[in-house]
Amino acid sequence: MVSTECDLAVIGGGPAGSSAALYGARAGLKTVIFEPGLPGGQIAQTDIVDNYPGLPDISGFELGSAxxxxxLDAGVDQVQHFVDALHRKPDGSFLLNIGSDEVSxxxxxxxLGAKARKAGFTGEDTFTGRGVSYCATCDGMFYRGKLVYVIxxxxxxxxxxxxxxRIASRVIMLVRRDQFRAPKGIVNKIQATANIDVRFNTLVDSLAGDALPTTIVLKNVLTQQLTEERHNPGSFGVFVFTGFDPVAGLVNEYVDRADDGGVITKEDMSTKTPGLFCAGDMRVKPLRQVVTAVSDGAIAATSAYNYLALI
Structure with a gap:
């Protein structure tokens, strides 16, 4: 354990957490960041980030790591471990349980960001990691020259x-609605890509097979008609991209949450609990992007500094 006491504990090492830790350290706060996984959060699993101002076409891994x-270069201590529990003490400070250790x-x-939302079809859990994936950058290479369905x-x-x-021989996009919910520019790219087919008003009803899936059943949401498509084992994959659910269970009792699970904060990232600030994709916001996460983190740490200056 790096330290048993700190001014500011930052939970999560994605763009929002990294930004908060940087601003906390630069404000002179003794800052510790807790991140058990790959630095950079979800963005580290993204192939190319082409909309971060000033850094066109940088890889997600490179950006997240930087x-x-x-x-860390600003003097932030790091703890590569989950925060198992968080408690607010009578004096208003917080106690973090880190395995068998505690940090005040x-x-x-x-x-803490958000996690991939499952599509909910039969067989999804059974074949996760064996035909069903939530990360093209992570698992795309397993399907070189093969067929993939994108939900x-x-x-x-x-x-x-x-x-x-660019990897698979053919991509079939399954869109539940009758149109995309994406910016026109990227939709134009989809329509111009020869090996991408789009099926609107379609969802996956089930996936079946033995060790690997061999049968995918598609459902037309307008007619309720089911269509079964059979493939050889290992010849196709299903990639699910239906959104993300905010990860806020750790602080659930100390915050208010919206219908989508996002934490409700003020503009300064403060929550209903004094001294607890939330930033990034876990909070309610109109746009979940790296640039907004970084901004959230900077605001949260600055607000934490101002809060500590008054107590």
């Missing part, structure tokens, strides 16, 4: 479909 390392923090910035009609689904089109 953000995290910048914080005067303020918290929680930036979703938003920007993330379109981004991943374009990425997979």
């Amino acid at each position: 953000l995290y390392q910048h914080a 923090a005067r303020a918290i910035v929680c930036a 979703g009609g938003g920007k993330a689904a379109c981004d991943e479909a374009l990425f997979l089109s």
Whole structure:
């Protein structure tokens, strides 16, 4: 354990957490960042980030790592472990349970992000990791020269479909609605890509097989008609990109949450609990992007500094 006490504990090492840790350290706060996994959060699993201002066509891994390392270079301590539980003490500070250890923090910035939302079809859990994936960058290479189905009609689904089109022989996009929910520019790219086919008003009803899936059943949401498509084992994959659910269970009792599960914060990232700030994709916001996560983190850490200056 790096330290048993700190001014600011930052939970999560994605763009929001890295930014918060950097701003906390630069404000002179003794700052510790807790990140058990790959630095950079979800963005580290993205092939190319083409909309971060000033850094066109940078890889997600490179960007996420750079953000995290910048914080460490500023003097932030890191703990590569989950925060198992968080409690607010009578004096208003917080106690974090880290395995068998404890860390006391005067303020918290929680930036746990969001996790991939499952599509909910029969067989999804059974074949996760064996035909069903939620990350094209992670698993796309397993399907080089093969067929892939992409579930979703938003920007993330379109981004991943374009990425997979450079690897797979054919990409079939299954869009539940009658149109995309993505910006026109990326939709134009989808329509111009020869090996991407789009099926609107369609979802996956079930996936079946033995060790690997061999049968996918598609459902037309308008007619309810089921269509069964059979393939050889290992010859196709299903990639799910239907959105993300905010990860906020750690702080659930200390925050208010919206219908979509996002944490409700003020503009300064504060929650209903003094000293607890939330940033990034876990909070309610109109746009979940790296640039907004970085902004959230900077605001949260600055707000934490101002809060600590008054107590």
